[in-house]
Amino acid sequence: MTFPTTHTTPKIFSFFKKEKFLSFKTANAGLNEKTGIVNFFESEEDFVQLQNSLKINQNMVAESPAEYGDYQTNKQLAKAVCENLKKKNINPKILIEPTCGKGNFILSAIETFENLEQIFGIEIQEKYVWQLKFSLLEYFLENPEANKPEIHLYHCSVFDFDFEHITSQIGGREMLVLGNPPWVTNATLSTLNSKNLPTKRNFKNAKGIDAITGKGNFDIGESISLKMLDLFSKENGHFAFLIKNSVIKNIIYEQKRNNYPIANIEKQTINAQKEFNAAVDASLFVCKFNSTPEFTAKEIDFYTATPRVTLGWVNNKFASDTEKYKKYQHLDGVCPYEWRQGIKHDCAKIMELERIDGGFRNGLGEEFELEEDLVYGILKSSDLKQEMVDTPRKYTIVTQKRIGQETLPILEKLPKTNAYLQQHKEYFLQRKSSIYNGKPLYSIFGVGDYSFKPYKVAISGLYKQTRFTLVKPNGTVLLLDDTCYFIGFDTLEEAESIQAELNKPEMQEFINSFMFTDAKRAITKDLLMRVGIGKNALVLF
Numbered sequence: 001m002t003f004p005t006t007h008t009t010p011k012i013f014s015f016f017k018k019e020k021f022l023s024f025k026t027a028n029a030g031l032n033e034k035t036g037i038v039n040f041f042e043s044e045e046d047f048v049q050l051q052n053s054l055k056i057n058q059n060m061v062a063e064s065p066a067e068y069g070d071y072q073t074n075k076q077l078a079k080a081v082c083e084n085l086k087k088k089n090i091n092p093k094i095l096i097e098p099t100c101g102k103g104n105f106i107l108s109a110i111e112t113f114e115n116l117e118q119i120f121g122i123e124i125q126e127k128y129v130w131q132l133k134f135s136l137l138e139y140f141l142e143n144p145e146a147n148k149p150e151i152h153l154y155h156c157s158v159f160d161f162d163f164e165h166i167t168s169q170i171g172g173r174e175m176l177v178l179g180n181p182p183w184v185t186n187a188t189l190s191t192l193n194s195k196n197l198p199t200k201r202n203f204k205n206a207k208g209i210d211a212i213t214g215k216g217n218f219d220i221g222e223s224i225s226l227k228m229l230d231l232f233s234k235e236n237g238h239f240a241f242l243i244k245n246s247v248i249k250n251i252i253y254e255q256k257r258n259n260y261p262i263a264n265i266e267k268q269t270i271n272a273q274k275e276f277n278a279a280v281d282a283s284l285f286v287c288k289f290n291s292t293p294e295f296t297a298k299e300i301d302f303y304t305a306t307p308r309v310t311l312g313w314v315n316n317k318f319a320s321d322t323e324k325y326k327k328y329q330h331l332d333g334v335c336p337y338e339w340r341q342g343i344k345h346d347c348a349k350i351m352e353l354e355r356i357d358g359g360f361r362n363g364l365g366e367e368f369e370l371e372e373d374l375v376y377g378i379l380k381s382s383d384l385k386q387e388m389v390d391t392p393r394k395y396t397i398v399t400q401k402r403i404g405q406e407t408l409p410i411l412e413k414l415p416k417t418n419a420y421l422q423q424h425k426e427y428f429l430q431r432k433s434s435i436y437n438g439k440p441l442y443s444i445f446g447v448g449d450y451s452f453k454p455y456k457v458a459i460s461g462l463y464k465q466t467r468f469t470l471v472k473p474n475g476t477v478l479l480l481d482d483t484c485y486f487i488g489f490d491t492l493e494e495a496e497s498i499q500a501e502l503n504k505p506e507m508q509e510f511i512n513s514f515m516f517t518d519a520k521r522a523i524t525k526d527l528l529m530r531v532g533i534g535k536n537a538l539v540l541f
């Protein structure tokens with residue numbers, strides 16, 4: 001039990017001293033009258049503990065574990081969100097805050113929505129449940145005339161909570177699901193060995209390589225949002241959640257399959273750096289329940305109400321800017337070439353080399369000689385800023401010509417390269433990715449015949465810019481690393497003509513109409529494969 005006595009202000013302290021509650025039952029009755037909170041103390045033990053900790057008045061508020069994705073909404077923002085909803089004539093009788101934390105949304109909702117009859121708040125961290133109880137007590141002590149809804153606060157995981165308890169009480173009344181769910185991904189949770197996950201663990205059914213490459217990665221906030229839509233979207237009311245833009249994109253993307261009865265969908269962008277000191281793009285996601293399903297969201301600036309773009313589905317195609325997409329949709333198609341990702345070795349210190357007089361230098365600063373047989377120039381995302389590149393800054397050792405090929409027979413014929421790799425064998429053995437398990441020593445990935453095509457058209461997967469670079473050989477062919485995507489060509493003419501087509505202004509506009517610049521990786525293989533280029537391109541419209 002942790003009572004956050006740092007939040008028991010002098011007012012609360014003197015309230016408990018003055019009231020001199022004799023038992024937890026009389027305390028609960030008195031506190032219910034003052035605050036509307038049902039079962040302020042859940043047990044006798046809670047009550048005794050609070051009495052003791054008020055005597056000691058010690059600081060017991062601990063740091064939140066990372067697994068809880070803990071970014072509490074500040075009071076000002078919570079109030080601004082409630083005012084924003086009220087302006088849309090949203091005035092609920094029931095409020096649900098499924099991960100309520102310190103409860104600034106609950107407090108602001110009480111101040112803003114005068115029709116509130118019932119509030120349900122759920123929170124996994126007990127210290128916040130107590131902090132909220134004290135804040136509510138303080139609020140009602142200061143505002144005894146304020147509207148006093150019945151308040152139920154639960155110390156529980158939203159994934160274990162029995163929502164039937166709430167759904168059975170709604171009875172058609174206007175409701176609002178309001179909040180800001182945890183900002184943490186299942187990948188982070190797995191590194192923390194956390195169990196803070198929905199029961200259906202792989203809820204998007206990502207398998208094998210997708211799970212490894214991150215396609216199966218999802219935000220806990222996303223699973224909580226979908227759970228709320230599953231539970232409540234058929235009720236009368238609204239949904240308003242502060243969530244990452246990537247989560248909003250996924251909700252709208254999945255809406256095609258989920259078909260939730262939601263409409264008037266808005267993505268109101270906020271400044272997450274200013275509000276949460278978090279380097280992510282986030283917005284207030286708002287929609288109306290119990291409506292004919294819609295499949296697009298209007299993007300609006302939260303602070304100025306300036307409308308921006310609309311994102312979502314245009315027939316069977318997903319776009320980041322539906323209006324722009326409609327203008328260029330005749331370019332949508334299937335790329336007849338296969339876009340490839342470059343070479344992956346996860347061993348930069350040993351495999352990323354600089355050429356120096358008479359040899360090479362690695363990332364450890366060591367200088368050595370190698371045979372030239374397996375050495376290739378390699379380009380990284382940051383090398384793809386020009387229209388054409390034919391000179392590498394870095395070199396690498398290509399230990400295989402295809403995935404899984406035995407490495408040792410080739411190396412036996414190259415004593416210097418073999419010795420260099422052997423001396424640094426440990427670095428290869430320590431690579432964390434499971435793709436190297438059971439593969440020959442010094443294995444690399446993203447290698448095949450395509451890697452050795454002389455001409456390439458390439459683009460960085462790390463940046464948001466959509467210009468394509470022509471890569472030409474320089475003595476030997478140049479390779480790309482796994483932060484880049486490319487198509488390989490046998491002739492300069494074909495490579496130049498595809499590059500020119502991709503860099504045409506209308507093609508650039510088209511790509512921008514379905515690229516999500518706030519995604520961690522805006523350029524993906526899926527995106528590139530949608531660009532129908534070349535004479536064999538399959539144009540879909």
Ligand SMILES: C[S@@+](CC[C@H](N)C(=O)[O-])C[C@H]1O[C@@H](n2cnc3c(N)ncnc32)[C@H](O)[C@@H]1O
Nearest residue numbers: 068071072073099100101123124157158180182
């Ligand atoms: C981003 S914070 C926001 C808190 C609050 N909604 C607000 O707007 O200030 C997310 C909250 O979710 C809580 N949380 C994390 N996992 C949870 C779970 N499984 N069930 C309930 N609450 C959870 C965290 O402790 C934290 O208070």
